[in-house]
Amino acid sequence: MTRDGAPTRAEVCAVAIAECFRGDGEILANPIGTLPMIGGRLAKATFAPELVMTDGEALLVENPMPVGVAQPDKVISGWNPYRAMFDVVWSGRRHVMMGASQLDPFGNQNFAFIGDPAAPRTQLLGMRGAPGNTINDKTSYWVPNHSTRVFVPEVSVVSGVGYDRAAALGDAARFHHLVRVVTNLCVIDFETRDRRMRLRSVHPGVTVDDVVAATGFELVTSDVEESRLPTDDELVLLRDVIDPTGAGDREVPS
Amino acid sequence: MAPDKRVTIDDVVAEVRDGMTVGIGGWGSRRKPMALVRALARSGVRDLRLVSYGGPDVGILCRAGKVREVVYAFVSLDSIALEPHFRNARQSGAVATTELDEGMFLLGLQAAAWRVPFLPTRVGLGSDVMRLNPDLRTVRSPYDDGEELVAMPALDLDVALVHMHRGDQGGTGQYLNVDPYFDDLMCMAARRRFMSVERIVATEDLLKEGPVQTLRINRLMTDGVVETPNGAHFTECVPDYPRDEGFQRAYTESAKSAEAWDEFRARYVDVSEDEYQRAVRA
Numbered sequence: 001m002t003r004d005g006a007p008t009r010a011e012v013c014a015v016a017i018a019e020c021f022r023g024d025g026e027i028l029a030n031p032i033g034t035l036p037m038i039g040g041r042l043a044k045a046t047f048a049p050e051l052v053m054t055d056g057e058a059l060l061v062e063n064p065m066p067v068g069v070a071q072p073d074k075v076i077s078g079w080n081p082y083r084a085m086f087d088v089v090w091s092g093r094r095h096v097m098m099g100a101s102q103l104d105p106f107g108n109q110n111f112a113f114i115g116d117p118a119a120p121r122t123q124l125l126g127m128r129g130a131p132g133n134t135i136n137d138k139t140s141y142w143v144p145n146h147s148t149r150v151f152v153p154e155v156s157v158v159s160g161v162g163y164d165r166a167a168a169l170g171d172a173a174r175f176h177h178l179v180r181v182v183t184n185l186c187v188i189d190f191e192t193r194d195r196r197m198r199l200r201s202v203h204p205g206v207t208v209d210d211v212v213a214a215t216g217f218e219l220v221t222s223d224v225e226e227s228r229l230p231t232d233d234e235l236v237l238l239r240d241v242i243d244p245t246g247a248g249d250r251e252v253p254s
Numbered sequence: 255m256a257p258d259k260r261v262t263i264d265d266v267v268a269e270v271r272d273g274m275t276v277g278i279g280g281w282g283s284r285r286k287p288m289a290l291v292r293a294l295a296r297s298g299v300r301d302l303r304l305v306s307y308g309g310p311d312v313g314i315l316c317r318a319g320k321v322r323e324v325v326y327a328f329v330s331l332d333s334i335a336l337e338p339h340f341r342n343a344r345q346s347g348a349v350a351t352t353e354l355d356e357g358m359f360l361l362g363l364q365a366a367a368w369r370v371p372f373l374p375t376r377v378g379l380g381s382d383v384m385r386l387n388p389d390l391r392t393v394r395s396p397y398d399d400g401e402e403l404v405a406m407p408a409l410d411l412d413v414a415l416v417h418m419h420r421g422d423q424g425g426t427g428q429y430l431n432v433d434p435y436f437d438d439l440m441c442m443a444a445r446r447r448f449m450s451v452e453r454i455v456a457t458e459d460l461l462k463e464g465p466v467q468t469l470r471i472n473r474l475m476t477d478g479v480v481e482t483p484n485g486a487h488f489t490e491c492v493p494d495y496p497r498d499e500g501f502q503r504a505y506t507e508s509a510k511s512a513e514a515w516d517e518f519r520a521r522y523v524d525v526s527e528d529e530y531q532r533a534v535r536a
Contacts (some may be wrong), residue, residue, distance in 0.1 A: 081433040119347030126328040131355040131381035161380035
């Protein structure tokens with residue numbers, strides 16, 4: 001292996017991200033961001049070869065492309081320009097993992113702006129595709145900086161739809177499905193009766209109290225497990241193939 | 255043979271009048287008609303309503319005081335996530351916005367292109383798109399399902415500005431990168447349509463450049479074509495040239511103070527296209 005030693009926090013995150021896509025079947029796994037791409041490609045290279053994935057732009061690619069490398073080799077199996085992506089999303093054949101500037105207990109997500117709509121205190125990305133992604137397909141989130149600034153009791157703007165709002169829509173939200181939130185500290189799911197966030201697992205070296213202190217609302221914390229470590233095969237794939245430059249460790253230092 | 259629809263940058267700018275809704279092609283900091291955008295930025299036009307998968311086109315026009323409203327789903331420089339001039343304009347309350355999902359945007363353009371008042375979609379339900387756009391209506395399916403959907407209204411454009419790799423004098427446009435973006439739809443949604451191209455070639459030579467599928471814009475979709483070599487600079491225009499990341503960083507720095515913008519503007523905006531191209535080669 002190019003890097004020796006025990007699994008890093010970033011590698012645990014990559015595995016936790018990969019696990020989000022387990023059992024998805026032949027859909028477009030679309031993780032956005034550095035560690036999401038690493039984790040998604042790890043899933044496809046190991047237990048979920050049926051996943052369809054992109055190069056981050058308009059090509060469908062079958063090989064586990066390395067991240068952070070200038071001109072990676074691509075085994076191209078398809079063309080998926082932005083316009084075709086909407087066909088995929090609206091036909092229900094995608095699981096996206098997006099970022100989030102704010103998340104509330106029901107998974108309402110904001111990355112549009114914070115504050116007054118006419119003159120926001122902080123202009124962020126805008127709505128991007130979050131409203132359409134969340135109402136049509138499986139959605140997970142990636143938070144590299146788990147803190148009370150991100151996990152807030154109430155988001156300033158709802159770009160991605162959470163479970164309480166989906167419930168209020170009734171049948172119109174029948175395709176809504178938030179799967180998990182993976183952070184630098186833990187994995188969160190929504191497997192509670194009222195679909196409030198539940199702490200599913202903490203990464204090795206993190207305590208439940210650490211997560212509680214970094215979360216701006218009450219999390220369900222019964223039955224918290226420890227996030228699993230990468231297998232030896234996964235570590236080799238991560239270090240030699242998918243993330244040869246250690247981009248994941250730069251995003252989430254150990 | 256195809257008619258001659260060649261025009262100049264000044265001809266295009268003369269078509270854009272105060273208060274118009276202007277659609278700009280490309281995506282983020284990719285294949286933007288920057289030569290046309292810069293010309294608009296130094297023109298006397300005001301109060302524009304921009305419709306764009308936004309990048310520096312939106313930022314420059316906001317900073318130059320040309321914009322009343324931005325209809326957008328994002329404004330990004332790709333390698334720099336947040337467009338700094340747009341951000342400043344928003345945070346100071348200088349421009350109004352219509353906040354849309356990327357896909358609603360597509361449906362609005364498609365509705366305008368097809369001359370229908372709206373297209374139905376599930377997109378927007380449950381999100382604050384509905385709260386932030388109080389004029390947005392829903393529509394109930396007239397069929398047995400009775401489902402309530404968002405009625406995304408047509409985004410009718412007065413003018414569309416797009417940039418393609420190659421074109422001919424008749425206004426056929428060809429893209430040579432991997433994604434056509436929504437440029438053809440922008441043209442179809444607009445009353446007046448202008449395309450800049452890296453190079454005008456003879457019609458019979460278009461297919462030497464790429465296969466027939468790359469002729470995404472046919473001449474039913476354009477009113478004028480202008481040759482602007484390096485005209486998408488500093489945005490990405492592969493395979494002709496990559497994004498100029500160094501220049502984009504300098505552009506981003508110009509948002510840090512009024513003095514920095516004045517300096518940038520004097521060197522790169524308030525100059526002719528020829529002077530600009532000489533300056534960026536230097």
